[in-house]
Amino acid sequence: MKEDSLGHTTSKLKVIPLGGLEAIGMNITAFEYEDSIIVVDCGLAFPEDDMYGIDLCIPDITYLLDNAAKVKGFVFTHGHEDHIGALPYILKQLNVPIYATKLTMGLIELKLTEHDLIRTTKRKVVHPGQSINLGKFRVEFIKTNHSIQDAVALAITCPAGTVIHTGDFKVDFTPVFGDAIDLQRLGEIGKKGVLALMCDSTNAERPGYTPSESTIGKAFDQIFGEHKRQRLIVATFASNVDRVQQIINTANKYGRKVVIEGRSMVNVISVAEELGRITIPENTLITLDEMKNYPDDRIVLITTGSQGESMAALSRMAAGLHKKVQIKAGDLIVFSSNPIPGNEKSVSKVMNELYEKGADVIFQDTHVSGHPCQEEIKLIYSLVRPQFAIPVHGEVRHRVAQAKVARLLGYDSKHIIMMHSGDVLELSDNHAAIAGHVQNGPILVDGLGVGDVGNIVLRDRQRLAEDGIIMVVMTLGSRSREILAGPDIVSRGFVYVRESEELMDEAQEVVEDAVEKCLRGKSSDWGRIKTAVRDDLGDFIWKRTKRNPMILPIIEEVSE
Amino acid sequence: MKEDSLGHTTSKLKVIPLGGLEAIGMNITAFEYEDSIIVVDCGLAFPEDDMYGIDLCIPDITYLLDNAAKVKGFVFTHGHEDHIGALPYILKQLNVPIYATKLTMGLIELKLTEHDLIRTTKRKVVHPGQSINLGKFRVEFIKTNHSIQDAVALAITCPAGTVIHTGDFKVDFTPVFGDAIDLQRLGEIGKKGVLALMCDSTNAERPGYTPSESTIGKAFDQIFGEHKRQRLIVATFASNVDRVQQIINTANKYGRKVVIEGRSMVNVISVAEELGRITIPENTLITLDEMKNYPDDRIVLITTGSQGESMAALSRMAAGLHKKVQIKAGDLIVFSSNPIPGNEKSVSKVMNELYEKGADVIFQDTHVSGHPCQEEIKLIYSLVRPQFAIPVHGEVRHRVAQAKVARLLGYDSKHIIMMHSGDVLELSDNHAAIAGHVQNGPILVDGLGVGDVGNIVLRDRQRLAEDGIIMVVMTLGSRSREILAGPDIVSRGFVYVRESEELMDEAQEVVEDAVEKCLRGKSSDWGRIKTAVRDDLGDFIWKRTKRNPMILPIIEEVSE
Structure with missing residues (x-):
């Protein structure tokens, strides 16, 4: 000090x-x-x-x-x-x-x-x-x-x-x-x-x-009041316990049972209930399996997926992939959320799928920041x-x-x-x-790996995503310096090979010429062959397709 | 009939x-x-x-x-x-x-x-x-x-x-x-x-x-009137000739020269002028190169890039990659546009870069649909x-x-x-x-190719993007059915190999075991070897990393 x-x-x-x-x-x-x-x-x-x-x-x-x-x-x-x-x-x-x-x-x-x-x-x-x-x-x-x-x-x-x-x-x-x-x-x-x-x-x-969270209670009251005959599904943020509380209150007022769906929603609500952060009246919550015992107009399903996240419950329902909930004509889905910037298209995708199934969607005036x-x-x-x-x-x-x-x-x-x-x-x-x-x-963080994917790996992934990869594999003799097998061209994510036979045949020729030129010039250093293949094939592909796939020459050496 | x-x-x-x-x-x-x-x-x-x-x-x-x-x-x-x-x-x-x-x-x-x-x-x-x-x-x-x-x-x-x-x-x-x-x-x-x-x-x-396009003229008038000492840069849609007309009119009123930048903007405005669709007063337009002859408060630059498109002029300016325009403290950039759904993050990125350079940005009440x-x-x-x-x-x-x-x-x-x-x-x-x-x-359409990229190629690109590719290359003798070279493992977009040596060493063992088991079992059918490598290596990688890279076994055959 x-x-x-x-x-x-x-x-x-x-x-x-x-x-x-x-x-x-x-x-x-x-x-x-x-x-x-x-x-x-x-x-x-x-x-x-x-x-x-x-x-x-x-x-x-x-x-x-x-x-x-x-x-x-x-x-x-x-x-x-x-x-x-x-x-x-x-x-x-x-x-x-x-x-x-x-x-x-x-x-x-x-x-x-x-x-x-x-x-x-x-x-x-x-x-x-x-x-x-x-x-x-x-x-x-x-x-x-x-x-x-x-x-x-x-x-x-x-x-x-x-x-x-x-x-x-x-x-x-x-x-x-x-x-x-x-x-x-x-x-x-x-x-x-x-x-x-x-x-x-x-x-x-x-x-x-920013308006008070409690203003949303009134919005729900209006929606529930105006849609008394439909099944209601409300998507919101799992962590917004107050929002869920208001949906439950409104459900209770209108005599509807409540189903909570989506892993994070179930987790948060159970923690909140344990801690006294949410009050769920008795005989209000039912399970997904019990839903079938109630008519549509007696049910509210509160679910995750308000951001269009592809694996979330609502997205699976919209895509017809949810095991227990099928969206049907007449369902009303309420998005009690705004799309977080970047999620607009995913949210639209889910809404479009819901509309295609004949459901109706409300997404305006149902959220506050x-x-x-x-x-x-x-x-x-x-x-x-x-x-x-x-x-x-x-x-x-x-x-x-x-x-x-x-x-x-x-x-x-x-x-x-x-x-x-x-x-x-x-x-x-x-x-x-x-x-x-x-x-x-x-x-x-990628799967279990923390920090093992860095800029180089990401750049490779970006290039692979953009134009795919072409591998050129050949086996050379260690003493004769001759081609024993290949060069073989294998591609992934580049073109659909069956529809591009001509291009791939010409690519084969370009590669063979490049390798032969190296070997003929006594430049049988593996590194030089790889460089020649990468350059010549890359130029050819760019000229013909204006694409820039990753080109990966792999040489196997067989001792003779 | x-x-x-x-x-x-x-x-x-x-x-x-x-x-x-x-x-x-x-x-x-x-x-x-x-x-x-x-x-x-x-x-x-x-x-x-x-x-x-x-x-x-x-x-x-x-x-x-x-x-x-x-x-x-x-x-x-x-x-x-x-x-x-x-x-x-x-x-x-x-x-x-x-x-x-x-x-x-x-x-x-x-x-x-x-x-x-x-x-x-x-x-x-x-x-x-x-x-x-x-x-x-x-x-x-x-x-x-x-x-x-x-x-x-x-x-x-x-x-x-x-x-x-x-x-x-x-x-x-x-x-x-x-x-x-x-x-x-x-x-x-x-x-x-x-x-x-x-x-x-x-x-x-x-x-x-939807309000009239002409309401934007008033918005520009206010902005120009309130920012008389700054260089003004207005980004808008290249095809909105009426918007450009209103910017030019306001520029003229406030005695500023106009520079048009961005390929599509230059193209559209020149077509519009030829066809009498825009009226540019004499001595108003100057070139990018002439800009240096005028003080900042006498210039308006009208540019493409209002959607944050990475190659557009404004994005290059914001990223410091534009050859002729450097953004500087005091510049005022007006986005006369709303982000088209899906472009929100790109637009934000450009705005953030502009703010980082000390420029100011206006993007509210400057666009109508x-x-x-x-x-x-x-x-x-x-x-x-x-x-x-x-x-x-x-x-x-x-x-x-x-x-x-x-x-x-x-x-x-x-x-x-x-x-x-x-x-x-x-x-x-x-x-x-x-x-x-x-x-x-x-x-x-991908580069020059029309229709040669279909669902299979796209799925490959998605998988390559997600987890990369692991190639397993080996040379086998046609008669002996023995491994002459390899198996060699090469990966791209998977992990940074130098930091995952242990994983890759173990992967090598998994592959060798799989191949040997096939060869020992007289099951030297190339297809079976490939399947065994794909399965065993895939399982190993998933268990260790929770990732699912594309695995591509390639077998070269040498005639003996």
């Missing part, structure tokens, strides 16, 4: 986001003060479109491993995948205690059980309003609202000052479950002085306020009044939109910090500066 | 959409009456996400080729790619005359020149209000409005009755160029009796009216009052939305015809029935 001339501590707080600032997802931020590091959230990201075959992305925590002795634990803002999803992978590398609110911990425990980490992970449930001490940090959990229950903002205090991290949130004065966001406490902490505010940017491009619009962001800034604004949670465009809001509130560019993942921000009273950069970036 | 007992003709009109009804794009519809066929539009579709490597899709016109002698020509509603883009490919198979309005023909001619078809294609420019006779058909071109000039609806009349095909349209009472949609004539024809209305469904899910919302659809139905409603142009969801509008107007399900591509609809007075189905579906 350094001291200035007055004996005050001069150590700075370091804020190091290891992900989450370039795209939606993979939220993880380290806070470091002297010998203490705490980490906020540990999320996964879903792969970009060109990351073929990748299941998910997790953060690179090299910096934490290098400073493992300092790391006091993970604290979580809420239980969405982009905030908790990478935890099992990370705990295998760095086993530290974890701190979360009730439902968040419940959802984390589902994962830990699946990864066989439940017995080895130290964990503590924290209630909104409580604080915990972790090394030189004190972390207060502050009630917020979001599209999942038990979301909190964190007030992170160390001798250098206090940072408020909002997590994902909205301002909901009339939430379905529990209290509204604790605006009083945010104001109280703000009044005492806050170094920096790290605030959710997801909706910062949108003017106005869980993130703050511009006026809510202004409200939080006005309560917290931080020295520095650090827009987080969102792509650059969203964070820039929050920066614009901050500017309207009087913040100049010196007091708005636009960070990149890996940046080391040093903060202390009236001081903020990017002081370094640490290793970061997505680690790709 | 058949006659009924009163001597009236009883031949029916056949309407055969060969594409365009399952997805946006590939619009082409044949109208057949006795010995005459006319074809409305001949569009391409852009490939679906899982059609790896495919450049575009064109319609299968087997039915037209089988009835080539009947085909009198192609008539076009407007010059967008999804209505004219497949024509060069189709004309090579079926050379018939083409009929289109001025700008539409100008854009078609660009394509015909490129494909060296301009001298061999008979073509005629038709003006809105004119009619042409094609065999037993009379086709009247009726002025409409759309996001491209010279769009027309077609009134297609034969002895069985009249069908009105709207093409893509909107109702614009105050268009930027030329006249408003000819509502009077639609009413007049409607009054005489119309068999069926084939109406654009793209926006049928949206209530209200070219398609009719629900009230406009109601207006057209009320003028035309067809016997039958045939929603076209859109995915199933959009066409169902139009069907709902038609139902509100009193049409029952017998009078709303939901067609699929390839359906043969027979129409006559008070009669409509699907009477058959003809071959249809997309033909895939």
Whole structure:
């Protein structure tokens, strides 16, 4: 610890986001003060479109491993995948205690059980309003609202000052479950002085306020009231327990039984019920198999698949692949969701399939966002009044939109910090500066493999996807340097060979010429033959087809 | 020709959409009456996400080729790619005359020149209000409005009755160029009796009216007025000449020079100028090279790339790959467009890159659609009052939305015809029935190849993209049935081999065991060896990695 001339501590707080600032997802931020590091959230990201075959992305925590002795634990803002999803992978590398609110911990425990980490992970449930001490940090959990229950903002205090991290949130004065966001406490902490505010940017491009979750209850009431004779199927996010609660309430009012379908929906609701986060009236829930005992107008099916995910329950129903639910004319499917950017086409595909089967679909005015619009962001800034604004949670465009809001509130560019993942921000009273950069970036998970698919493999997959592969196989004699078998051409993903016989015959000639030229020129170095085949065949194929398949010459050598 | 007992003709009109009804794009519809066929539009579709490597899709016109002698020509509603883009490919198979309005023909001619078809294609420019006779058909071109000039609806009349095909349209009472949609004539024809209305469904899910194109002029005026010191870059659709006209008008008002950038934008604007479809004041246009002679606040760059297309000019600027335009802090980029569904992420990527370079971006309230919302659809139905409603142009969801509008107007399900591509609809007075189905579906274009990539090749590409390929190569003696070389394992797109040495070593053992077992068992049939390798290695890889790469055993045989 350094001291200035007055004996005050001069150590700075370091804020190091290891992900989450370039795209939606993979939220993880380290806070470091002297010998203490705490980490906020540990999320996964879903792969970009060109990351073929990748299941998910997790953060690179090299910096934490290098400073493992300092790391006091993970604290979580809420239980969405982009905030908790990478935890099992990370705990295998760095086993530290974890701190979360009730439902968040419940959802984390589902994962830990699946990864066989439940017995080895130290964990503590924290209630909104409580604080915990972790090394030189004190972390207060502050009630917020979001599209999942038990979301909190964190007030992170160390001798250098206090940072408020909002997590994902909205301002909901009339939430379905529990209290509204604790605006009083945010104001109280703000009044005492806050170094920096790290605030959710997801909706910062949108003017106005996000409506309350409870407004959706009225929408359901209207839909149920107007469609009393049809079977109802409602698709929504598995983790939005309040949404499911409202569907169940409406079902109960209209005398319908409720079926819950889709693995993640079943999991979340059973955790929520155990924790008292959802109230299901007796004799309301029935199983999928019991559905046949009730007429259509006595049933609501609540299901996953609102994003058109190909393996989700609703998508399987729409495609006619679900084992127990057949969509039929007259069914009404309600999408209680908006497509997340990138999912528009998948969602449309599912809707089109439902319409083709004669079902009707409602997808307008049946969803509200869980993130703050511009006026809510202004409200939080006005309560917290931080020295520095650090827009987080969102792509650059969203964070820039929050920066614009901050500017309207009087913040100049010196007091708005636009960070990149890996940046080391040093903060202390009236001081903020990017002081370094640490290793970061997505680690790709493909099946059981973590990190064994990197850029080279991905580039190969992209090329294979684009134009396929042509293999040229031949056997050469080790002494005679002569062709003993081949060259044989085999292709996959290039052309349908039977319809391109002429092309493939000519390709054969091109390859034979290339090999012969090498052998005749005494240049029987295998490497040179491969290069000649690759170049000549590649040129020929490009000229004839304007395609660029991967060309892979393989030479087998037989000792003579 | 058949006659009924009163001597009236009883031949029916056949309407055969060969594409365009399952997805946006590939619009082409044949109208057949006795010995005459006319074809409305001949569009391409852009490939679906899982059609790896495919450049575009064109319609299968087997039915037209089988009835080539009947085909009198192609008539076009407007010059967008999804209505004219497949024509060069189709004309090579079926050379018939083409009929289109001025700008539409100008854009078609660009394509015909490129494909060296301009001298061999008979073509005629038709003006809105004119009619042409094609065999037993009379086709009247009726002025409409759309996001491209010279769009027309077609009134297609034969002895069985009249069908009105709207093409893509909107109702614009105050268009930027030329006249408003000819509502009077639609009413007049409607009054005489119309068999069926084939109406654009793209926006049928949206209530209200689409605003006039001219409202965007005011938006530009405000943006130019509020950003007088910055360089302005406006991205929009190359074919929206009226949009470009409004940008040029505003530029002129604010004393800015205009640069046009992006190949398709340059092409369209030069055709439009030749045809008098755009008015560019003298000394307004400058070249990209001349830009350096003017300060930033005297320049507007109008560019392609509003959809985030990776090779378009704006995307190259944003990525820092454009040779002549560097984005810099202070630049203002206006997206005068909405992302077409599916392009949201690409557009966001470009915006993020622009923000990262310090530029500012405006993308709200700077675009209007070219398609009719629900009230406009109601207006057209009320003028035309067809016997039958045939929603076209859109995915199933959009066409169902139009069907709902038609139902509100009193049409029952017998009078709303939901067609699929390839359906043969027979129409006559008070009669409509699907009477058959003809071959249809997309033909895939990949580079120079048309139709040589089919489902098998696509499935291979999907699998290669997902998990890569493992090749197992070995040389066997023809007489000894012994392994002379190999087995060697080569993989691409599977794992980064250097980091997975152990896995690959074990894989080698698995393969050797499989081959040896076959050879020991005297089962030296090459096919059996291949099957054993594929099965055993596939099982091993799945168990160890939960991945399913393509496994390709290749056996070379050396005669001994």
